[in-house]
Amino acid sequence: MNQNYNMPTSTEEDYIKAIFKITERNQGTASTNAVAAHLSTSAASVTDMLKRLSEKEYFHYEKYKGVYLTNKGRELATQLIRKHRLWEYFLVEKLNFNWDEVHDIAEQLEHVKSDKLIEKLDSYLDHPKYDPHGDPIPNAEGKFTIRTQISLFNLAVGEEAVVVGVKEHDTPFLQYLDQLKINIGTKLKVISQIDFDHSKEILIDNNSQSVLSHKASTNIYVKKRMFS
Amino acid sequence: MNQNYNMPTSTEEDYIKAIFKITERNQGTASTNAVAAHLSTSAASVTDMLKRLSEKEYFHYEKYKGVYLTNKGRELATQLIRKHRLWEYFLVEKLNFNWDEVHDIAEQLEHVKSDKLIEKLDSYLDHPKYDPHGDPIPNAEGKFTIRTQISLFNLAVGEEAVVVGVKEHDTPFLQYLDQLKINIGTKLKVISQIDFDHSKEILIDNNSQSVLSHKASTNIYVKKRMFS
DNA sequence: AGCCTAATTTAGAATAGCCTAAAAATATTT
C-alpha cells in the first residue's frame, strides 16, 4: 500500500504506535490518560482523536473503557516499529550516528510512505534482526525474533554474559554506558555484589571495572551464552 | 537549525521550493497562478498562504504583484533542493532504485528535519555533485557546481557527446530512455538529421541506433568532452 | 477613456488536530 487516499496521517500513526506500546505492557487495553501521557497531549484531545479514528478500524473504542488494537491496527503498529528500527540501524551502522542520537530522526523517517523503500532498505542493511539498542526488528510479515535475555541484575557473582539490549533508551543513560564502554556485544562479568543497595561490581570486556547501581543493572539486558 | 519552534512546516517548505523553481525560469517573480499550478492547489489558497507566510520573511509579497524570495528564502529553497537530490542519489546508488522511481520518495525525505543527518548522508555518499538525473546538488553552503552542457538537439551531424542530464523528469520519458539504454554517462553520436521534423538518428554507446524526436532531443543534455 | 478578460483577492466555510474548563462517569475510601 503506497500513498493511498485513505492512508493514516503521521498523527494517526503516532496514536496507533502509542496504543500498541501501552497495550504490550498493560495486558490488552490502553486508557485515555495513558495515551495522552505517551503522546504528551491532553486527555481531551485523545478522546477526540479516538472517536474519529475508531471509524478507521485500527482499534476498538468504548467510552470510559479505553482502547485495544484490531489486527489491522496491530499490523500497522508493527510495520511502524519495523521502519523505525530499520532506520535506526541505518543511521548507526551506515551514517555513523551514536546510539543515543537516532531516536528523533527515526521518528520522522518512519512516517515516510513507501513499501518499496523499506524493503529495499532492509535488503541493503542485510536484514538486521536487532536495532542499535538491541530491540528486535520485525520482518516484513511482522514477526519479531525473540531472544532469551535476562536483566544484568539477575546475574550472580562470578557469572559472565554478553550485553544484548537496554530497557530504557534515554540519552543520558546511553551516554553513561558509552562512557563505561558498555555497548551491544560487550562481555560483562559480575565480580561482587553489594547487598546494601543491590549494586554490582562489574568487569567490562576483561578490561576495566565499574560499580553499577541497581537501577543501571536492571536496565541492561544480557545473554549468558552468545549465539543461543 | 534543528527542530526549532519556528521551523517551517512541510507545506511552507513546498511553497518556498515552488517559488524558487518558478523564479529561476521567470526572471525574478512568481505569480499566484503559477504557484497554484505548481502545487496543484487553488489560487485562493495560495494568496492566503502568501499573506501569512510573507511575515516570516522568506519572500516579498505585494498584492497583485506576485512574490520573490529573500536571501533567507533562497537559502531555505537551496537546502531543500540539496536534501532532495542527496536522497535521490542515495536511493539510486545505494538502494538500487531506478531513476524514474525516486522523486516521490525524496519529496517526503527532504522534509525530515536534521542538519546532522544531511551532512552525514552527504559524507556517506562521498559528496556527490550531481543527482541521478544529472542535476547539480548544492553543497552545504548552497553553491551549485555549474556544468557547461548543451541540448542534444544542438549537436550537429557527426558530433559525439556524453549524456549529463535530462530536462524533464517525468516517469514515461525516463522509462523511454531506459529502454533505449540511454542514461547519465551514455555516449551518443549524431548519425543524421531529418530536416522535416527535426528528429535525429543517434548511435548509442557505439552499439544500437535510434531515431529521437525533436522533443526527446531537446530534453537530453549532453557535454561534448568528458571531464570539462 | 472605457471595456473586457484574466488574474488575483476576499469572504465564508470545511477539516484535522489541538486546547481549557466544566460536566459526567467510574473508582476508591471511609
Added chain:
DNA sequence: AAATATTTTTAGGCTATTCTAAATTAGGCT
C-alpha cells in the same frame, strides 16, 4: 453505601490549511 478522588468525556474555541464562489484589480484592446 455515601463521599471523595480520579478519569474521561463534552462543550466551545483556536490555528493551519484547504476549498468555492463572489468581488476586485490590472493590463490589453478599441
